[in-house]
Amino acid sequence: MCGRLSQYSGIHDFVAALSMPNALANSVGELPLERYNVAPTTQVALLHLQGDLLHADLVRWGWRPHWAKDRAAPINARVEKVAHAPFFRAIWPHRAITPIDNWFEWVDEGGPKKHPYLIRRWDGEPVLCAAIGQLPDSDEGPGEHDGFVIITADSAGGMVDIHDRRPVVLTPEFAREWLDPATSKERAEQMVLHQGEPSDVFEWFKVDSAVGNVKNKGSSLIERSG
Structure with missing residues (x-):
């Protein structure tokens, strides 16, 4: 995953896709x-x-532990x-969903520059990406x-032809379980290892190099290009 995505829907559209009855604290x-x-x-x-209480917060994309000052924060x-991994030990228990509309990858097609492709769900529903992080606390801000x-x-x-890595995308059912603090660390690991959506859920097409x-x-x- 190269590191570029879109979030153009409203946060309530993303929450509706999760089908969670929880009250929402929306910042x-x-x-x-x-x-x-x-x-x-x-x-x-x-979303976390x-x-x-379900929280919708704006959080920086990228994180590193306080002791890893000699490297850039991975995304x-x-x-x-x-x-x-010791690097992520502090945040592995702190699970979130990054709801997106699509993400982008760049493909080498033999030309002078790689060409961007957009990847999204066939059905147009939000893409619910499994994430972990150091997340805002409602009491401390x-x-x-x-x-x-x-x-x-x-x-x-x-999808291998587009990129060799992709986000782990969960169905709403598994996304709710992933978010649930009662879900054990062991169960969470098995979910992201084995319960991610298959590649045939997605479509991809060229977009403008802009x-x-x-x-x-x-x-x-x-928009589609070429």
């Missing part, structure tokens, strides 16, 4: 997010549970290692070191 806002070219290190809308974590990473797995099927410039923001970035 993201009521309007559509309208972000078509979201890059790492920027604020991304996340604190007690019985993704490999599902094969994340549950037992956002913290200086808050951040998150998206969990990724090997691609399969035709998406490569993070300064470009418009909805034209998600």
Whole structure:
């Protein structure tokens, strides 16, 4: 997963896809997010549970532990290692969902530059990505070191031709279980290892190369090209 995504739906659209009856503490806002070219290190809308209350917060995409000051904050974590890696030990228990409309990958097709592809669900529903992070506390507010990473797995099927890694995407049922603080760490690990959505749930197509410039923001970035 190269590290570019879209969040243009409203947070209530994402919450509706989860089908969660919990009350919502929404610090993201009521309007559509309208972000078509979201890059790492920027604020991304996340959903997480604190007690019985579902929270929608803006959290920095990327995280590293306080002792890892000699490297950049990663934006993704490999599902094969994340549950037992010392690097992510502090945040493995703190699970979230990164709800997105689509993500982008760049493919080498033999030309002078790689070409961007958009990947989204066939059915148009939100893409519910498994994530972990140092998340805002409702009592203390956002913290200086808050951040998150998206969990990724090997691609399969035709998606391998686009990129060898992809986010672990959960169905609403599994996403609710992933968010539930009562779900054990062992069960959470098995979910992201084995319960991610298969590649045939998704479609992908070329988009304009303008998406490569993070300064470009418009909805034209998600339209088919060529």
